[in-house]
Amino acid sequence: MAKSYDQSNQYYLGLFRANRRRGIDVIYLDHKQYFIQYLAQFYPIYSDLDMIYTDAVLVLIENLGRSSFQLTCTIQTYLNAIGKNQLFKKINREPEVSTLPEGFDCGDWLEDIELDGISPAEYAIFKKVFKQMAEARSKCYQIFQRVYYQGQAMKEIALELGYSSEANARQQKYKCLLRLKENIDKQLKK
Secondary structure, three states: OOOOHHHHHHHHHHHHHHOHHHHHHHHHHHHHHHHHHHHHOOOOOHHHHHHHHHHHHHHHHHHHOOOOOOOOOOHHHHHHHHHHHHHHHHHHOOOOOOOOOOOOOOHHHHOOOOOOOOOHHHHHHHHHHHHHHHHHOOHHHHHHHHHHHOOOOHHHHHHHHOOOOHHHHHHHHHHHHHHHHHHHHHHHHO
16 A cells, blocks of 8 residues: 555654754655656756755745644655746746857867866866857856856846846856856766
8 A cells, every 4th residue: 555645754854853953854855756757758957957946945944833733745846846947937938038149069169268177078077068148148148158158247238138236247156157067967977
């Protein structure tokens, strides 16, 4: 006989009530892989899926803290539903405006970037991951093209992309670099 959602949630909810921090960690780690695999069928940029997953877990945690909240499905189903809704909102938004000409090939300017000490296989993966970002016209892609291709100052980038300050734009660039590295590392491990 299959477990009901109450039985499959019992361990996680009990752990969450007994030790909130440990419960959050276990919920986060145990449900992440399936969540990412599930949403990857709709959207191939794993760094964005990681962010969506984190947001979904935060919504779950916030709701678990409310006494009026009652979970009527498994935690995995709940997280997947939140993530799918967030992802489809992201996909259905108007494409972000880019100053690049139509048909622009990111390889044109990637060749000008110094990538010392990486193998041809690593470079091919870097190009592949970066091309996915370009096709999605993500914020990270917009930041990278403005910094590395157009040579814009962070203050100008902050104004154009709607960041509250130059420091905020710089922090976002750093996060984007980390996501790009994580994505490349994942591809290298495959």
